[in-house]
Amino acid sequence: MNNTLEIKNLNVSIDGQAILKDFSLSIPKGEVHALMGPNGTGKSTLAKVMAGHEDYTVESGDILLDGDSILGQEPDVISHAGLFLAFQYPMEIPGVSIANFIRAARQSRLPEGEQIKAVEYYKDLYAKMDALKIDRSFTARSLNEGFSGGEKKRCEVLQMSMLDPKYCVMDETDSGLDIDALRVVADGVNLMRNQARAFLVITHYQRLLDYIVPDVVHVMYDGRIVHSGDKDLAKELEVKGYDWVKEEFTDAIVGA
Amino acid sequence: MSNSNLQDEAIRVDTEKGNFSYPEDYQFDAGIGLTEETIKYISDVKDDDDWVRDFRLKALEIFKKKAMPTNWADEDLENIHFDEIRYYLSKGQVPARSWDDVPDDVKETFERLGIPEQERKFLAGVEAQFDSEASYSRMKDDLEKEGVIFVGSSEGLAKYPEIFRPYFGKVIPTSDNKFSALNSATFSGGSFIYVPKGVKLKQPLQAYFRINAENFGQFERTLIIADEGSEITYMEGCTAPKFETATLHSAVVELVALKNAKIQYITVQNWSSNVFNLVTKRGMADEGAEVKWIDCNIGSRLTMKYPGVVLKGQGARGEVLSIALANDGQHQDTGAKMMHLADNTTSNIISKSISIGEGRSTYRGQVHMPKHLKNCKNNTECDALLINTNSRTDTYPAITTRGQNNTVQHEASVSKVSAEQIFYMMQRGLSQGEAMSLAVNGFVNELMKAFPMEYSVELKRLIDMEMEGSVG
Ligand SMILES: Nc1ncnc2c1ncn2[C@@H]1O[C@H](COP(=O)(O)OP(=O)(O)OP(=O)(O)O)[C@@H](O)[C@H]1O
Ligand SMILES: [Mg+2]
Numbered sequence: 001m002n003n004t005l006e007i008k009n010l011n012v013s014i015d016g017q018a019i020l021k022d023f024s025l026s027i028p029k030g031e032v033h034a035l036m037g038p039n040g041t042g043k044s045t046l047a048k049v050m051a052g053h054e055d056y057t058v059e060s061g062d063i064l065l066d067g068d069s070i071l072g073q074e075p076d077v078i079s080h081a082g083l084f085l086a087f088q089y090p091m092e093i094p095g096v097s098i099a100n101f102i103r104a105a106r107q108s109r110l111p112e113g114e115q116i117k118a119v120e121y122y123k124d125l126y127a128k129m130d131a132l133k134i135d136r137s138f139t140a141r142s143l144n145e146g147f148s149g150g151e152k153k154r155c156e157v158l159q160m161s162m163l164d165p166k167y168c169v170m171d172e173t174d175s176g177l178d179i180d181a182l183r184v185v186a187d188g189v190n191l192m193r194n195q196a197r198a199f200l201v202i203t204h205y206q207r208l209l210d211y212i213v214p215d216v217v218h219v220m221y222d223g224r225i226v227h228s229g230d231k232d233l234a235k236e237l238e239v240k241g242y243d244w245v246k247e248e249f250t251d252a253i254v255g256a
Numbered sequence: 257m258s259n260s261n262l263q264d265e266a267i268r269v270d271t272e273k274g275n276f277s278y279p280e281d282y283q284f285d286a287g288i289g290l291t292e293e294t295i296k297y298i299s300d301v302k303d304d305d306d307w308v309r310d311f312r313l314k315a316l317e318i319f320k321k322k323a324m325p326t327n328w329a330d331e332d333l334e335n336i337h338f339d340e341i342r343y344y345l346s347k348g349q350v351p352a353r354s355w356d357d358v359p360d361d362v363k364e365t366f367e368r369l370g371i372p373e374q375e376r377k378f379l380a381g382v383e384a385q386f387d388s389e390a391s392y393s394r395m396k397d398d399l400e401k402e403g404v405i406f407v408g409s410s411e412g413l414a415k416y417p418e419i420f421r422p423y424f425g426k427v428i429p430t431s432d433n434k435f436s437a438l439n440s441a442t443f444s445g446g447s448f449i450y451v452p453k454g455v456k457l458k459q460p461l462q463a464y465f466r467i468n469a470e471n472f473g474q475f476e477r478t479l480i481i482a483d484e485g486s487e488i489t490y491m492e493g494c495t496a497p498k499f500e501t502a503t504l505h506s507a508v509v510e511l512v513a514l515k516n517a518k519i520q521y522i523t524v525q526n527w528s529s530n531v532f533n534l535v536t537k538r539g540m541a542d543e544g545a546e547v548k549w550i551d552c553n554i555g556s557r558l559t560m561k562y563p564g565v566v567l568k569g570q571g572a573r574g575e576v577l578s579i580a581l582a583n584d585g586q587h588q589d590t591g592a593k594m595m596h597l598a599d600n601t602t603s604n605i606i607s608k609s610i611s612i613g614e615g616r617s618t619y620r621g622q623v624h625m626p627k628h629l630k631n632c633k634n635n636t637e638c639d640a641l642l643i644n645t646n647s648r649t650d651t652y653p654a655i656t657t658r659g660q661n662n663t664v665q666h667e668a669s670v671s672k673v674s675a676e677q678i679f680y681m682m683q684r685g686l687s688q689g690e691a692m693s694l695a696v697n698g699f700v701n702e703l704m705k706a707f708p709m710e711y712s713v714e715l716k717r718l719i720d721m722e723m724e725g726s727v728g
Pocket of ligand 1: 046
């Protein structure tokens, strides 16, 4: 399907251990979906498999961006196809400045022989840094090296806004952010929301969803989505925890 | 093997430009193997003075007697077959002073390396060596007026013996090691430079060394003398195409910085993976003088190179900043030597090595501070970066300090580019090669800030090329 991120009956394992089990999800452009669920249910695994991480074995199923399968593609090809992953644990790259890194990432999207225009690039970069309240002195710092947890997450959102992706997967971007930073980051994301872009927001906390209001909320448990609803589902989870989801799920399995 | 009339040959060669791409067209070829006859042939072609002839023949004797330094280095050295190498190849031309006069094939080679543009852009003078001899040599006229001498080794010894002879073979004696002896016997080409008192060169002088023939040994000899209070930056670049069989590059470079003089010597080598690169480099720093080696080793099959500084006068400073990149099948055995021989001398060594795949890097350092000295300082930093778990890195620092108030600081680190870091960068759109290249650039970034701009750009380009090529 055009204009949609589709995950179809995805089964993924690592070292013979099944992690994603017949996982299906479809997000049309223009929508924000939240994905919640207990620790270890496979949320980050899903995100990394989408981005083309080679450690995971895809047993069956498919992932399609705008109708084209991205399974088996190199991470850079998937990135160029429009998928961005804001990492739960961003990597430190010593000696490589934020400015040079994002510039190289943008350069990789240009046709052979075409060069980035430095003046425009910096104008854009500074504007987006200002919006995310990132001090300009950060451009010269090594990517993520010695950054606080919150600074790393803000830097992920900066990269996301600079690379103009069609599909944004945000893996716990809110964890590590203080209350003010959470609002700033949410504002940044909201500015990016439009009809040409879809978001999958992985989070443990309802609070983020007060700022980034989702169209759909999914609850994941044991490698699959067990419950979907509107934004109120997140509020319900906040109050009741995951136990009822687990119970419902085991009942369903036993009953089947 | 007979000497022919140089002038006639040069003219004849000039009219047969079209044939130059064939190696058989060398006008002077010392043949294969190394005997007394080979050395005499080289001396004849070069019309050496008697003392130079004797110097070469004595060196040959020392070379024969000296053992290979395999006890402390790579056993791969045993694979150098001295009797299968060609020791002197030249097209017989006198180095051209105008770029137009350089033979077409040679010119094409150097144009591909960007030499004419470089020269226009920022060089004070350039020399381009093709196999054994320089094919092009030029220096800006105003420098000539100031008394700067920039010539090849033969011309230097023949025309200016009073300047060069006193220092020739003094900083690095023939018997220093087997390869310095080999060079002393067979040397040809290289640069002899003299900078008069107080003359400060604002732009660098540069030399390019190109090996173009298979089974060949290039033995250039460089001697730079910076007279009191003078300053010079010298850059050398080295390349060779890929051959089926091993090729040998064995240079000797001697630097003499007299009182308060400054010499900065920069190397960027990008040898093909069949070249044995065994080079002896040492500088001598008098009172208040400074010798700085910036040494970047990319490529080659085996490089053994440990630039050194003899800190001979009070307050002398020595520095070695080096980057070595060992790709699959390559061994970079590099390091630095600092000999403190006077009070208040300081030395600084920063070595960064990158090992990729089966590549191997070794750091060997030697810092010597005898007991009677005061207020000497050394700082040594060696950092290794491993890309891929099979890479290997070894560090052998040897620091001998005894004296009072002498301080030595030593730091070493080993880090890895992890698969997760590469994945992270690729997620942003970089190819695997670009990601590795960025990681390597990040690793050397801090050190490269100390390099001249033009040089950093060139180095970055070479690293990118090497990393692109290393992705399977
Ligand atoms: N590389 C790996 N090797 C072995 N096991 C792994 C690997 N990656 C993930 N797993 C396992 O897969 C399961 C799912 O992990 P994942 O990180 O996807 O969970 P998550 O839902 O993101 O959890 P959290 O909310 O804590 O971030 C866990 O049991 C984890 O230990
Ligand atoms: Mg996770």
